[in-house]
Amino acid sequence: MIRRAVDLSPAARDGYDALIDVRSPSEFALDHIPGAVNLPVLDDFQRAAVGTEYVQGSKFLARRTGAAMVARNIAAHLEGALGERDGSFRPLVYCWRGGQRSGAMVTVMDQVGWPVTVLDGGYQTWRRQVKTALYDTPLAHRLVLVDGATGSGKTALLQAVAARGVQTLDLEALAAHRGSLFGAMPGGQPSQKAFESRLHDALSRLDAARPVLVEAESSKIGARVIPPSVWTAMSAAAAVRLESPVEVRAARTVRDYAAIAADPAALDTALTRLPRHISKQMVSEWRTLAAAGEVEALATDLIVHHYDPAYRRQGPGARRELARVGIQSLDAAALEAAAEQVAAVLAGLSPS
Structure with missing residues (x-):
């Protein structure tokens, strides 16, 4: 039958x-x-x-x-x-x-x-x-953001905290994009509808009574738009802020984006898509660094002169800050210590 x-x-x-x-x-x-x-x-x-x-x-x-x-x-x-x-x-x-x-x-x-x-x-x-879930209904989950400037280790920390049993939502993985100018992943992004299907499925498998750690993002990840219910919850969420020295952030960026760093043509193409307010002279200097294979110097320059100013302009606004957590090196022990601290912060939150 x-x-x-x-x-x-x-x-x-x-x-x-x-x-x-x-x-x-x-x-x-x-x-x-x-x-x-x-x-x-x-x-x-x-x-x-x-x-x-x-x-x-x-x-x-x-x-x-x-x-x-x-x-x-x-x-x-x-x-x-x-x-x-x-x-x-x-x-x-x-x-x-x-x-x-x-x-x-x-x-x-x-x-x-x-x-x-x-x-x-x-x-x-x-x-x-x-x-209905992503457009027409307030999100039932209580989100907590992991915030921080470019290269501070947000994605790595999200994974390390998940290994400790903390509920996490990896928007970049669902959107198949790292959320930056150089963030394209092999295979490209899913359609907007497919992204939303993945997102709804992931949320429906989380316990709404427990906090969910999610990386702070803009309203778009690559070409994919975060749906209204999730974006509203993210905008109102408290945050844990990661802090890391510029040299550590540059080294992490080079490591995490090794694939594009190893492809001079793709790197050069990405640099031509920088916002228009970046001067032509500065873009030219960065393209010269890229062509010479000076990727760590390029990463440092991009962080200091492009990503950090953009991060300061966006700012946390009135967002409540739950804690500041430092990651002072690329050592696995530094990441694990930070993950332990963040897990403790979330464990201390009262039930919703």
């Missing part, structure tokens, strides 16, 4: 053996429920061809041709990706709105004998849930 569901809580999703998205690859790439696998019943070319025939030609021919394509694709999935699944396999299947495409897949899977469930409303059910 085909089951139907609308519950997309983490516990419900984790209860299935697989989340199967039967939409086309391009639809899946734009956004999907986190953890889903793509087993399309029509690929992009097939979907376009059937749609064109349906609108411009014969609706009957479109349905007959589409049915044949769907049958062949489902057969390929049964013999391929699903070929090793036994009779206990419990999948959740969805398409765009929970209509014909998911209906075709679950009908066959039900006949195979698998206890299959179809998502009522399809992907649109998930998207409505994401939008």
Whole structure:
């Protein structure tokens, strides 16, 4: 019997053996429920061809041709990706709105004998849930920011604190961008919708009764915009501020951005995208340092003359500061000591 569901809580999703998205690859790439696998019943070319025939030609021919394509694709999935699944396999299947495409897949899977469930409303059910949580509802979580100037070690500290059992939210990892001029990551960023799906999934797995440590960011991470509910909570959050000497911050920046530092062309291209208020002479000097491989001198100059002034202009405003934590070297022990101090600060916060 085909089951139907609308519950997309983490516990419900984790209860299935697989989340199967039967939409086309391009639809899946734009956004999907986190953890889903793509087993399309029509690929992009097939979907376009059937749609064109349906609108411009014969609706009957479109349905007959589409049915044949769907049958062949489902057969390929049964013999391929699903070929090793036994009779206990419990999948959740969805398409765009929970209509014909998911209906075709679950009908066959039900006949195979698998206890299959179809998502009522399809992907649109998930998207409505994401939008409600990130745009229309105040965030239930109590955020605490880890703040500090460029190179102070915020991302490394976030990871070290997470290892101590503190709840953290890594926005840069979710957005696949380090949040700076040189912050692009291999593979590029997810779409805005995919970023929001990742963010909603991460938040839904955190305990709203306990504080969540998140790195202070601007309202955009690369090209991705932090949704209103999260940005409002971040703007009102108290902070732990990291402090580190300029020379340590420059060395950490060179280490953390080793990939772009090792690519002179990419580094030069990034420098040409600096804000317009930076003088042409200064940009030229920085490009000369980059071309000569003087990356630590370049990092120091960028920190002193670009990033630190920008950080001071933004300022913490009226943000409440919970503690100042120093990281005086790149040694692992210095990071661990700072993480221990930050964990203690969060542990001392009263329950929400």
